Amino acid sequence: xxxxxxxxxxxxxxxxxxxxxxxxxxxxxxxxxxxxxxxxxxxxxxxxxxxxxxxxxxxxxxxxxxxxxxxxxxxxxxxxxxxxxxxxxxxxxxxxxxxxxxxxxxxxxxxxxxxxxxxxxxxxxxxxxxxxxxxxxxxxxxxxxxxxxxxxxxxxxxxxxxxxxxxxxxxxxxxxxxxxxxxxxxxxxxxxxxxxxxxxxxxxxxxxxxxxxxxxxxxxxxxxxxxxxxxxxxxxxxxxxxxxxxxxxxxxxxxxxxxxxxxxxxxxxxxxxxxxxxxxxxxxxxxxxxxxxxxxxxxxxxxxxxxxxxxxxxxxxxxxxxxxxxxxxxxxxxxxx
Amino acid sequence: xxxxxxxxxxxxxxxxxxxxxxxxxxxxxxxxxxxxxxxxxxxxxxxxxxxxxxxxxxxxxxxxxxxxxxxxxxxxxxxxxxxxxxxxxxxxxxxxxxxxxxxxxxxxxxxxxxxxxxxxxxxxxxxxxxxxxxxxxxxxxxxxxxxxxxxxxxxxxxxxxxxxxxxxxxxxxxxxxxxxxxxxxxxxxxxxxxxxxxxxxxxxxxxxxxxxxxxxxxxxxxxxxxxxxxxxxxxxxxxxxxxxxxxxxxxxxxxxxxxxxxxxxxxxxxxxxxxxxxxxxxxxxxxxxxxxxxxxxxxxxxxxxxxxxxxxxxxxxxxxxxxxxxxxxxxxxxxxx
Numbered sequence: 001x002x003x004x005x006x007x008x009x010x011x012x013x014x015x016x017x018x019x020x021x022x023x024x025x026x027x028x029x030x031x032x033x034x035x036x037x038x039x040x041x042x043x044x045x046x047x048x049x050x051x052x053x054x055x056x057x058x059x060x061x062x063x064x065x066x067x068x069x070x071x072x073x074x075x076x077x078x079x080x081x082x083x084x085x086x087x088x089x090x091x092x093x094x095x096x097x098x099x100x101x102x103x104x105x106x107x108x109x110x111x112x113x114x115x116x117x118x119x120x121x122x123x124x125x126x127x128x129x130x131x132x133x134x135x136x137x138x139x140x141x142x143x144x145x146x147x148x149x150x151x152x153x154x155x156x157x158x159x160x161x162x163x164x165x166x167x168x169x170x171x172x173x174x175x176x177x178x179x180x181x182x183x184x185x186x187x188x189x190x191x192x193x194x195x196x197x198x199x200x201x202x203x204x205x206x207x208x209x210x211x212x213x214x215x216x217x218x219x220x221x222x223x224x225x226x227x228x229x230x231x232x233x234x235x236x237x238x239x240x241x242x243x244x245x246x247x248x249x250x251x252x253x254x255x256x257x258x259x260x261x262x263x264x265x266x267x268x269x270x271x272x273x274x275x276x277x278x279x280x281x282x283x284x285x286x287x288x289x290x291x292x293x294x295x296x297x298x299x300x301x302x303x304x305x306x307x308x309x310x311x312x313x314x315x316x317x318x319x320x321x322x323x324x325x326x327x328x329x330x331x332x333x334x335x336x337x
Numbered sequence: 338x339x340x341x342x343x344x345x346x347x348x349x350x351x352x353x354x355x356x357x358x359x360x361x362x363x364x365x366x367x368x369x370x371x372x373x374x375x376x377x378x379x380x381x382x383x384x385x386x387x388x389x390x391x392x393x394x395x396x397x398x399x400x401x402x403x404x405x406x407x408x409x410x411x412x413x414x415x416x417x418x419x420x421x422x423x424x425x426x427x428x429x430x431x432x433x434x435x436x437x438x439x440x441x442x443x444x445x446x447x448x449x450x451x452x453x454x455x456x457x458x459x460x461x462x463x464x465x466x467x468x469x470x471x472x473x474x475x476x477x478x479x480x481x482x483x484x485x486x487x488x489x490x491x492x493x494x495x496x497x498x499x500x501x502x503x504x505x506x507x508x509x510x511x512x513x514x515x516x517x518x519x520x521x522x523x524x525x526x527x528x529x530x531x532x533x534x535x536x537x538x539x540x541x542x543x544x545x546x547x548x549x550x551x552x553x554x555x556x557x558x559x560x561x562x563x564x565x566x567x568x569x570x571x572x573x574x575x576x577x578x579x580x581x582x583x584x585x586x587x588x589x590x591x592x593x594x595x596x597x598x599x600x601x602x603x604x605x606x607x608x609x610x611x612x613x614x615x616x617x618x619x620x621x622x623x624x625x626x627x628x629x630x631x632x633x634x635x636x637x638x639x640x641x642x643x644x645x646x647x648x649x650x651x652x653x654x655x656x657x658x659x660x661x662x663x664x665x666x667x668x669x670x671x672x673x674x
Contacts, residue, residue: 142491
């Protein structure tokens with residue numbers, strides 16, 4: 001019988017809490033620590049912090065990564081920020097401690113175009129420690145890239161890939177509702193878009209993954225971010241949006257090769273959206289479409305994707321990997337350690 | 338620059354021909370030979386046999402596997418029969434010659450329950466030669482197993498998996514229309530089902546893959562094969578079905594764990610079916626459904642899946658692998674050798 005896989009959670013926000021509770025269900029895993037820089041969380045019991053039914057767990061949350069990582073760790077599940085430059089030093093510290101890392105950092109999902117040097121540095125650090133680093137989640141990491149590549153396995157030829165995701169953000173957590181600008185004036189929304197504070201991060205990364213995976217040779221990636229404006233009052237668990245205020249975002253990313261569109265990704269994420277859906281369409285031989293009625297639940301699925309990939313992460317060659325490289329699968333809760 | 342991947346086609350029926358034409362489009366591949374035991378095919382030019390526009394190719398089809406396999410071969414794409422016992426010696430000969438093999442043999446897709454000894458023998462032969470063996474195609478290998486596992490990556494918990502595939506066989510090749518009994522009397526159909534001559538092969542293999550991949554602990558796999566009887570006259574390119582004759586098959590396979598159904602796979606494949614479709618439903622946390630409107634085109638997709646997997650096959654560890662282990666992906670035609 002193998003030893004259990006020792007896991008540390010880095011970042012215990014809403015997604016991190018969901019990940020922690022899911023990992024607790026896997027017999028092959030044992031939680032050995034948790035890191036969060038928030039001083040209101042540090043020192044608390046992890047089980048109590050995530051409101052687990054079987055709390056306390058006897059696992060303190062620590063604000064000191066070095067202390068936690070000084071104990072033997074097989075995998076760090078990292079969930080602190082969408083920005084790769086913000087989290088790169090956190091990732092480096094984990095890799096240098098000899099831990100594999102799966103992160104929900106959107107910009108890590110396919111960082112080779114936007115951050116070629118940082119990607120090379122992370123890859124090198126992972127190889128030197130003989131561990132694997134991966135950025136993934138529901139989007140990027142699943143709906144608009146991995147699932148598109150999965151569908152393309154049934155195609156003889158692919159000329160164009162399209163994915164459209166519609167999410168009713170009213171059912172999502174507060175940080176997401178804020179990230180999409182719900183409740184802002186249109187003017188504030190536009191200002192925050194300029195500042196990079198309101199936006200779903202990851203569409204260009206998905207375009208780049210699709211370009212490489214489908215051989216579409218995209219030379220230019222464009223992205224637009226617009227406001228969806230509420231026409232009626234919308235109330236969520238967390239906030240209220242008045243008519244004329246922003247309900248959320250409408251983003252379109254395109255991949256262009258020599259002037260011709262090859263990839264089209266469209267994301268509408270706003271409070272009060274009708275029933276969500278994920279739709280993929282591949283143009284080629286044959287044309288092939290796929291629909292997920294209701295859409296993939298963002299928060300549940302991000303935690304699921306990050307945890308389910310752990311066995312494949314441990315089996316993968318050392319270095320910086322992407323969702324493109326790994327088989328996507330389910331991690332059975334009773335799988336032997 | 339790496340050398341091109343040297344591929345041999347083993348079996349040049351309708352599916353084999355489709356595979357050959359697709360492989361010809363991949364710059365990373367070079368066709369070095371073809372095997373078919375049919376004496377009417379042996380000796381002919383492969384390009385002419387598959388009606389390629391750029392025929393002749395200067396590649397003769399040979400009835401002698403040993404002769405073809407005496408030349409260095411990286412990958413054999415094998416497509417001769419659904420029955421693993423029928424093809425095992427063919428596969429062994431390829432493995433012993435040091436070639437990786439991807440086969441469309443349905444029973445090879447997940448052979449561990451029905452043929453544990455033969456699976457172990459093939460696995461051992463592949464490991465001894467340091468090569469990889471894989472059985473895959475559209476079904477089994479994609480629609481009712483791999484795609485289900487792919488979708489499950491977004492689930493936190495899976496209690497039950499269901500897949501329903503409806504195929505209008507009128508659009509398919511003659512061997513498939515015969516395999517489903519189109520044009521037979523109901524009595525003849527039932528007789529041939531008993532003899533194992535009319536049936537789609539692969540549903541129990543998909544059930545077994547799902548049970549293992551989803552941790553559903555299935556102890557019993559059942560399968561029923563019934564006739565779909567025509568109510569109107571149906572004409573296809575190849576045959577005519579009268580009212581009262583068999584239009585095709587309706588198969589249901591179930592995976593049961595301690596008396597409780599965990600997997601339900603239903604296949605309706607008949608001439609005159611309304612528009613096809615593939616539908617997956619996972620019951621768990623969250624429930625998740627997926628629809629491919631129109632359905633995955635069987636013949637195009639089987640060739641696509643078998644060819645697209647070649648790079649992943651070459652990168653995989655030696656031994657008998659399954660679709661469950663490998664990332665499914667597209668093989669870009671201009672990928673460098």
